[in-house]
Amino acid sequence: MNKSELIEAIANENDLTKAGAARALNAVLETIVKTVAKKQDVQLIGFGSFKAAKRVARTGKNPRTGESVKIAAATVPRFSAGAAFKAAVNKKK
Secondary structure, eight states: OOHHHHHHHHHHHTTOOHHHHHHHHHHHHHHHHHHHHTTOOEEETTTEEEEEEEEOOEEEEOTTTOOEEEEOOEEEEEEEEOHHHHHHHTOOO
C-alpha cells in the first residue's frame, strides 16, 4: 500500500473526502517528524513508538573497492511496534 492508497482507505473508512483524508494524514506525519526531530518520543498505544536514536561513528567498507570508509555519527529515527500491532501481524491462520 502506498500513500495515495492509504489516503483512499482513510477516506472510505471515515466518510471523508480524499482531500480531507490527505490533510489529516499529512498533519499526523508532519507532527511525528517534527516531534522526533526535537528528540522527543511519540507513543501511540497499541501501534508503536517513534524515537530518535544516536548511531555512533564507525568504519565501513566500500563493497566495490574494499577500501575502508569512515561513517560519521548520526541521529536516526527508530520505530518499535506495539504489542497489539505485533499480535495482529503475527496472527495464526
